Amino acid sequence: MDIKTYIGSRKQSVDAFLQSYFSSAFRPKKLYESVTYSLSAGGKRIRPVLCIAAYEACGGSADDVVPYASALELIHTYSLIHDDLPAMDDDDLRRGKPTNHVVFGDGIAILAGDALLTEAFVLLSDARFRAAGISDGQILRAIAEISFAAGAEGMVGGQAQDLLSEDSDPDADTLSFIHAHKTAALIRASIVTGGILAGADADGLDSLREYGKNIGIAFQVVDDILDITGETAVIGKPAGSDEKKKKMTYPKLYGLEQSKRQAEQLVADAVATLGGFDQKADPLREIARYVASRTS
């Protein structure tokens, strides 16, 4: 199996779902434009793809989980819009395009983020998208998993710590907290959600949680590395922006070489946790390796 083909096909399902979901414009039009601008800005859809891959690893059929997987992309996109605001990371460029607030203004950008975050829960709780065999209880557990990972004790907490740590000397505890919460929490929840919705047992969910934690941190370490070694045209944002903003990063604390070794070790650990899964988990294994080798 070619992992790029796998990722491309699952990404396409998510893209198609998101496009049809937002096809009927809501009012005011400018809010709709702001929401769809960021949603269609060329994201990799890595969280939905991981959710689908985990669902398939547990025996589910991809199509059944696409709406729920897409909800994760709404949350991720909201977090990017808010993170890019002048009051936060103050980024003008994202995925090679002007950021949301540059195009629509800060007020509408804040509201577009709020709308996307809220819409994720509209989608998750909408009975129209329910596949047979997924129970109310499974959906509720997925909502609990996702909301916890996205909230104050997850992504938002990590972003707040990141914001408050700019200009500070890097320390291992703070950096580990930021990465585990800002990035890894939602990635982990994406994977665990796939398992919950597919009816995985406690052992299966534990393995997926551990896999997700390792992949999530690896993903952020590679992001930190690419900010130094990548080219603006390829990574879609100005290279070296972490350094300019005095962000606390892995390479800053551990150096580039050790950071690369850490990312590889995290990926190896992630793959090792999937020992109890059969070949249906091969996409999860391959995505782990892909995360470490990606260049954008």
Added chain:
Amino acid sequence: MDIKTYIGSRKQSVDAFLQSYFSSAFRPKKLYESVTYSLSAGGKRIRPVLCIAAYEACGGSADDVVPYASALELIHTYSLIHDDLPAMDDDDLRRGKPTNHVVFGDGIAILAGDALLTEAFVLLSDARFRAAGISDGQILRAIAEISFAAGAEGMVGGQAQDLLSEDSDPDADTLSFIHAHKTAALIRASIVTGGILAGADADGLDSLREYGKNIGIAFQVVDDILDITGETAVIGKPAGSDEKKKKMTYPKLYGLEQSKRQAEQLVADAVATLGGFDQKADPLREIARYVASRTS
């Protein structure tokens, strides 16, 4: 029954729940302080109280629904923090205290709002707070009701239209859209949620929805009126700020006297929709009258 005693007692239950819920600080401390600063800023808790009153009107016992009712206050509080930001309404004073961003900065204020919105869904989906007799399906329908009312087709859409309509000439259609979505949608959802969780039938839910729509709009019309007739010390924000910000309001479009009559009519309509309910709905009836006569 004295309605002030009723409201005071239900408000106290909500306050106690919120205080215990956020008693264990999350990291970073500043995010926790920002969240609890706005939550404990002396809100009237009108949405949770209405949710509880609707639950009781349908035969439920108040204590069982307090956690879910409190989730509505988290959403309301997030919306106030974001609305007050310089990029939105740019308000420095709220409930007589400096607004969140004045104390904590814009970045942390945005994140505190994000955290509160997300935490509402953590709370709603948390099995720890479930009373016996409330099913997974009822909780899911409540989440669907609340998220829809809070999102792009509800509160966020109304706020976006409000933001985009500043400096515009008032027109009845736009004003009606803003009020129905910015304020009335979440108030209506608070009441319907009480009915859903108490197991109300379709007719009961229809009545509660109609009651909620009328009360929600009346609440905003009275807000508009108080902005003109109220005193800064009583309403907790600078009187006349709508006029200064060239907001589209009821008094601006219809005049003060006609706005007062409209509020009274909406309240009368709201009470009339409760004809099918017995005396357990008396608090809902009294709260409707209280909304029209309030001075802050």
